[in-house]
Amino acid sequence: MAPPNTDRKDWPLFEIFIRPKNGLSHKHVGSLHAADARMALDNARDVYTRRGEGVSIWAVPAASIAASDPSEKASLFEPADDKIYRHPTFYDIPAAVKNI
Amino acid sequence: MSTDRQQALFGYALRLGDTSLVLGHRLSEWCGHAPELEEDIALTNVALDLVGHARLLLSYAGEIEGKGRDEDRLAYRRDVFDYRNHLLAEQPNRDFGHTIVRQFLHDSWAVELYGRLAASADPTLAGIAAKAVKEVRYHVRHSADWLIRLGDGTDVSRARVADALERLWSYTGEMFERDAAEDTLVAAGIAPDPAELRTAWNTRVAAVLEEATLDRPTDGWMQKGGRRGEHSEHLGYLLAEMQFLPRAYPDAVW
Numbered sequence: 001m002a003p004p005n006t007d008r009k010d011w012p013l014f015e016i017f018i019r020p021k022n023g024l025s026h027k028h029v030g031s032l033h034a035a036d037a038r039m040a041l042d043n044a045r046d047v048y049t050r051r052g053e054g055v056s057i058w059a060v061p062a063a064s065i066a067a068s069d070p071s072e073k074a075s076l077f078e079p080a081d082d083k084i085y086r087h088p089t090f091y092d093i094p095a096a097v098k099n100i
Numbered sequence: 101m102s103t104d105r106q107q108a109l110f111g112y113a114l115r116l117g118d119t120s121l122v123l124g125h126r127l128s129e130w131c132g133h134a135p136e137l138e139e140d141i142a143l144t145n146v147a148l149d150l151v152g153h154a155r156l157l158l159s160y161a162g163e164i165e166g167k168g169r170d171e172d173r174l175a176y177r178r179d180v181f182d183y184r185n186h187l188l189a190e191q192p193n194r195d196f197g198h199t200i201v202r203q204f205l206h207d208s209w210a211v212e213l214y215g216r217l218a219a220s221a222d223p224t225l226a227g228i229a230a231k232a233v234k235e236v237r238y239h240v241r242h243s244a245d246w247l248i249r250l251g252d253g254t255d256v257s258r259a260r261v262a263d264a265l266e267r268l269w270s271y272t273g274e275m276f277e278r279d280a281a282e283d284t285l286v287a288a289g290i291a292p293d294p295a296e297l298r299t300a301w302n303t304r305v306a307a308v309l310e311e312a313t314l315d316r317p318t319d320g321w322m323q324k325g326g327r328r329g330e331h332s333e334h335l336g337y338l339l340a341e342m343q344f345l346p347r348a349y350p351d352a353v354w
Contacts, residue, residue, distance in 0.1 A: 011136070011155065032137075033136065033137075033138060034138065035249070038245070039245070042142065042241075042245070043138035043139075043141075043142065046136055046141050046142040046145050047141050050145065070347075075133060095272050
């Protein structure tokens with residue numbers, strides 16, 4: 001048997017964002033592997049837009065995303081839970097105003 | 101429509117339809133075997149597009165023929181010598197590089213063909229071509245990108261695609277052949293002129309090979325026969341697999 005090819009490296013991971021239609025923002029849909037950005041866009045087209053899901057694709061190297069640490073969840077997010085006054089729910093909205 | 105014109109149009113649609121069907125089936129053999137998951141999906145997407153073109157073209161061929169043969173009848177109930185596909189399309193997959201070279205040589209022809217056929221004097225062919233060309237533009241982008249990566253890649257990838265180019269080059273002449281029946285279609289503005297396709301194909305292929313740092317093989321003796329039903333031994337095995345179910349269980353439905 002031939003020795004295993006130790007040169008083989010996995011392609012870098014890309015996170016894929018798709019804009020479902022004009023006017024909406026890009027939404028994260030998943031991730032994939034690709035050798036470079038152009039291949040990431042092609043692969044995203046084939047993997048995530050086969051059923052007419054989108055009008056625009058962003059491919060972002062996963063290594064470029066700065067993510068919050070899950071272990072800091074309590075200190076980062078829980079303080080907001082008991083500050084209901086930050087929600088604009090105390091205003092009377094005139095009936096004539098729509099789309100709020 | 102005169103009988104001669106009808107016969108010519110039937111032959112034309114059949115050749116295009118068979119080439120798409122056979123190549124689509126070849127690509128579908130990669131399903132579950134491609135080197136990467138993403139590429140597996142890409143190759144089978146292209147396969148589905150090609151089978152889609154074949155359905156439209158064979159349905160139209162059956163309609164022109166007027167003997168009640170539909171797409172399934174044409175696809176599943178003809179034997180090797182009744183198939184009219186290019187020999188290039190039936191060549192086996194071998195390795196990924198070989199598949200990419202075969203695909204690129206075909207796509208470069210198909211994109212020029214359908215781009216022109218979209219302006220055909222025959223409204224049905226024009227409609228089919230207008231739909232197909234959007235897909236084929238993506239196919240050629242995909243196969244050209246890969247050929248450049250592999251040609252200008254490692255020693256192994258380069259050797260494989262260079263070998264495939266030599267192996268497959270003699271099958272490229274058939275794409276630009278013409279016969280008397282096609283001459284009448286060209287004269288009537290129904291089919292594009294194969295000589296024009298060849299010029300455009302040469303330009304595209306030369307540009308991509310240069311970027312891939314690969315040498316263009318010299319034009320020598322060219323294989324022919326597929327368009328007349330004379331095929332390599334590979335097509336029989338392909339049809340045996342593709343036609344097994346409808347042959348074993350005639351008139352089976354989903």
